[in-house]
Every structure is written in C-alpha cells, then in structure tokens.
Amino acid sequence: MSDDEPGLLDVADELYALPLGEFTPARDARAKALKGTDLAAPVKALRKPSTAAWVVNLLVRREAAQVEQVLAVGAALREAQQGMSGAELRELTRQRRQLTAAVTTRARALAREEGLRVTEAVADQVEATLxxxxxxxxxxxxxxxxxxxxxxxxxxxxxxDVAAAVATPDALGFAARPTTAAEPARPDLRVVPDEDADEKARAAAQERLEETEAELAEATEAHDEATAQVEQLKARQLQIESEIDELKRKIAALEETYDEVDDDLGDAEDAVGEAAEALEEATSARDAAAAVLDNLSS
Structure with a gap:
C-alpha cells in the first residue's frame, strides 16, 4: 500500500461515520472495491456497530469538544478521588451522573436529527459507555x-475487554475525525403540477399512521409493564405490612410474657430471701442443740 492509499483506520473512520443503516452495504462495497489488496479482508471483517455504539460514535464526531471535556473531567476526577472520604466519593458519583446524563441527552438529540429514535434502553447503554x-x-x-x-x-x-469493543485493536489511540450534519438540499421552487399528489399524500399519511401506531404500541407495552410492576410492588408492600403487624403482635405478647416472668422472678427472689433466713435460724437452733448435748455428755 502506497502512502497515498488509505489504511484500515482511515477506511473504518469513513464507514463508522455513516448512518447506521448504510454501514453494511457501504462496507461490503468498499471491500469489493479493495478486492485483491491486503485491505479487502480486514474491511470486510469490520463489524456493524450496535445502536448504542453508533450513537456514541456520532456524538464523538459531532461534539468532539464536548466529548474531550467529558474525558478531561473524568481524568481529573480519577486523580481527585484518591484519599476521598465516603461522603465525598458519593458526591463525586452524583456529579459524574449529572454530566453523563446531560451529554446522553445531547447524543439522543443528534441521533434524532439523523432519523434514529433512541429508546431508554439504548440511552442507558450510551450513558454507561460515557x-x-x-x-x-x-x-x-x-x-x-x-x-x-x-x-x-x-x-x-x-x-x-476494550479491544473487543472497537472495530480493530489499532483503534485505541486513534481519534475520530469531526464531522458536521449534512446541509439539507435546497428545494426546487418551480411550481410543477403533480398528478399523483393525492395518492402521495395518502401514502404519506398511511406511513405516518403506521409509525404512530407502532409508537403507540410501544408506549402501551411500556405502560403495561410499569403498571404491572406497580401492582407487584403494592402487593409486596401489603405483604410486608402484614408481616410487620404479625411481628408487632409477637413483640407485644413477648413483652407481656416478660412482665409476667419479671413478676415471678421477684416473687422467687423474695422466697429465696425468706428461705435463707429460715435456713440461718435452723442452723443456729441445731448448733445450740448440739452444744447442749455436748455439755450433758461431758
């Protein structure tokens, strides 16, 4: 490969900057064009990114300065956390979560501009990556x-295993080239009669209806799952309340038994005192009787 020919990282940088749906056909076409070269097989082996990975890659290219700031803050926090107390570490974690949540929100907005709706599950993976x-x-x-x-x-x-999470191990140390959003094409303002306008409008409306129905189904499923979880938690809460009431009853019964045992203990201790006095008197009487007997026998 000559100095003018792109290397694997250059090709990968171009491919991973594409919209997610275009990656596979573009990769296969590039590998085919490179057939007979040393790059053909490595390019063909490049894996399609997961949705979350693609969103992070998009963020890195569109908001390079913000990502560098996040990484710089991360490095500073790693150094600062040495010797921190537990309370300080918890506050550090809270601040880090605020930052990653804010950057994740921006990443979702960028993806939406590219026509990709990021679900909460994918957003969680993006935030975890950040x-x-x-x-x-x-x-x-x-x-x-x-x-x-x-x-x-x-x-x-x-x-x-960081190397397994990137397109090629050589990517570690590589920095993606920043990109900007494509400018929308200027519309042709000539007035041209469209005989199929009504049909196109109906097709567009039908497509939009199908999209909204899919969104509604997804929202309904999420609502049903959340409702089911609430009901499960309520049932568990009632069960715990019942167990608490049962424990309270047992504690009350034990306290009552304790009081009874305490009273009995007091009576028993009094009886021990009385018995000790009687024992002492009996011992004295026996000793006196023994002394009299000794006097009579001598």
Missing part, C-alpha cells in the same frame, strides 16, 4: 476513536 470513559482511561481511548462496535460498562475496578 461513564466508563470517565472511570477508565482505556475506555476513554475507545470512545475517542469513534470506532466503537459495542457499548462499554465498568465500575472502575473490573477488567474490561
């Missing part, structure tokens, strides 16, 4: 590459 980038330097390098194929997650103490 958190991993702040917690782990290696994860930060993977995110900066813009060549993620899978979401990342780490607590900071576990080992993460």
């Amino acid at each position: 958190t991993a980038a702040m917690v782990s330097e290696d994860c930060g390098r993977a995110v900066r590459s813009g060549l993620l194929v899978a979401a990342l997650a780490t607590t900071g103490v576990d080992d993460v």
Whole structure:
C-alpha cells in the first residue's frame, strides 16, 4: 500500500461515520472495491456497530469538544478521588451522573436529527459507555476513536475487554475525525403540477399512521409493564405490612410474657430471701442443740 492509499483506520473512520443503516452495504462495497489488496479482508471483517455504539460514535464526531471535556473531567476526577472520604466519593458519583446524563441527552438529540429514535434502553447503554470513559482511561481511548462496535460498562475496578469493543485493536489511540450534519438540499421552487399528489399524500399519511401506531404500541407495552410492576410492588408492600403487624403482635405478647416472668422472678427472689433466713435460724437452733448435748455428755 502506497502512502497515498488509505489504511484500515482511515477506511473504518469513513464507514463508522455513516448512518447506521448504510454501514453494511457501504462496507461490503468498499471491500469489493479493495478486492485483491491486503485491505479487502480486514474491511470486510469490520463489524456493524450496535445502536448504542453508533450513537456514541456520532456524538464523538459531532461534539468532539464536548466529548474531550467529558474525558478531561473524568481524568481529573480519577486523580481527585484518591484519599476521598465516603461522603465525598458519593458526591463525586452524583456529579459524574449529572454530566453523563446531560451529554446522553445531547447524543439522543443528534441521533434524532439523523432519523434514529433512541429508546431508554439504548440511552442507558450510551450513558454507561460515557461513564466508563470517565472511570477508565482505556475506555476513554475507545470512545475517542469513534470506532466503537459495542457499548462499554465498568465500575472502575473490573477488567474490561476494550479491544473487543472497537472495530480493530489499532483503534485505541486513534481519534475520530469531526464531522458536521449534512446541509439539507435546497428545494426546487418551480411550481410543477403533480398528478399523483393525492395518492402521495395518502401514502404519506398511511406511513405516518403506521409509525404512530407502532409508537403507540410501544408506549402501551411500556405502560403495561410499569403498571404491572406497580401492582407487584403494592402487593409486596401489603405483604410486608402484614408481616410487620404479625411481628408487632409477637413483640407485644413477648413483652407481656416478660412482665409476667419479671413478676415471678421477684416473687422467687423474695422466697429465696425468706428461705435463707429460715435456713440461718435452723442452723443456729441445731448448733445450740448440739452444744447442749455436748455439755450433758461431758
């Protein structure tokens, strides 16, 4: 390969900057064009990114400065947390969550501009990836590459196979090239009669109806799941309340028994005192009788 020919990272950088739906056909076409070269097989082997990984890659390219700020803050926090108290670490975690949540919101907006609706599940993976980038330097390098194929997650103490989460191990240390959103094409303002306008309008309306019905079904499913969870929690709450009441009854019964035993203990202690006095008197009487007997026998 000559110096003018692109390397694998250059090709990957172009492919992973494409809309998610265009990745596979563009990769296959590029591999076919490279047939007979050393790059053909590696390009063909490039994996399609998961939705969450694609959203993070998009964020890295569109908001490079913001991502670099997140990584810089992560590095500063990693250094600052040495020697922190538990309360300070909890506050640090809270601040980190606020930052990753805000950046995730921006990432979802960028994806929406590209025509991709990001679900809550995918958003959670995006936020987990950003958190991993702040917690782990290696994860930060993977995110900066813009060549993620899978979401990342780490607590900071576990080992993460970062190389498996990027398109190629060489991506670690690579920085994605920033891109901008494509300018919308200027419409042709000539007035041209469209004989199929009504049919197109009906088709567009039908398509929109199907989209909204799908969104409604998804929202209904989410609502039903949330409602079911609420009912389960309510049932569990009632069960716990019942168990608490039963424990209270048992405690009350035990307290009553304790009082009875305490009274009996007092009576028993009094009886011991009285018995001790009687024992002492009996011992004295016996000793006196024994002395009299000794005098009579001598």
